[in-house]
Amino acid sequence: MIDLSTEYLGLKLKSPLVVSSNPLTGSTEDVQRLEAAGAAAVVLPSIFEEQLTLESNALDADLTRGTESFSETTGFFPAYDNFRQGQDTYLELLRSAKKVAGIPVLASLNGATAGGWVAFAKEIEQAGADALELNTYSLPIDPRISSSVIEDGLVELVRQVKACTKIPIAVKLSPQFTSIPSLAAKLDKVGADGLVLFNRFYQPDFDIDNLNVAPRLTLSRPEELLIRLHWAAILYGTVKAQIAITGGVHSAQDVLKSVMAGGQVAMLASALLFGGVSHLTAVQAELVRWMEEHEYTSIWQMRGSLSRQSVPNPVAFERGNYIKTLSSYTLRQSA
């Protein structure tokens, strides 16, 4: 009997198959469907810093308007109701998902700067989230802001969220930091319970006919997994935070690689958007089949077996590998 169980953010999970934040986790029915297909946990779609600050700014404006005239003014109360709409809808999704789900439900806060909006983490906790994923997607375009300022801001953000809530916090990171191990160590220090490797960046495409720059979302490809495996393998065993891999996990083999790199869980989104929720069931079946064939009895047994600290030749993860890879290329004869 194969034991697929794992632990992530201190939560016991029946397998490493987690559905990451995406529109497929956006309703109670979706969460039920994913659980039935084999999901061990789900991350709800994000609520955004901009949404939370916009709404609280709207409240400030309404309150000011209210004091300028009379608080009973007819326009005041509808505007006040609007203030909480996005937040209440989110908390309601969380509560109803928790009511029906037998698996952990993680909420997702998406923001880049420390500030009052992080207090929403407390409400997320009160609504019953088993954990909170903090997506820290930011885009540094101001040349006066150095990388260390950005990193310090991110660490401060995590510190503030940790101070608001007692549920475990996972930090979803971008791969584009100068030193991921240094940042990971700082996040460890402020108590991040998990590191989610990595966010995908969505660059706008150029429409050269209409001289327009427009957003474009493409789903991931399995090749995108490699950078995640690389950094998970380097970080494994060096940080207390547990590692989740998101980005390019499409098959059972990708899940196995993620675990062998040191991931507690492997998250799927694009693969399910491509192949439907039933793809998750196929991935789990193939996971079991492969483990049986290779005589593994548990996920724990293989975790970190291809991490930097476990492989006989750690140079594979270092600069030496870069040189070797470049020099291994042989030019093809042109016809």
Ligand SMILES: Cc1cc2nc3c(=O)[nH]c(=O)nc-3n(C[C@H](O)[C@H](O)[C@H](O)COP(=O)(O)O)c2cc1C
């Ligand atoms: C349509 C779509 C919506 C997404 N929405 C969110 C979101 O709200 N919050 C978040 O943290 N990640 C979001 N993601 C990112 C995914 O959770 C995931 O990290 C990313 O797509 C990489 O995993 P994949 O290769 O399995 O797609 C979204 C991805 C897609 C494709």
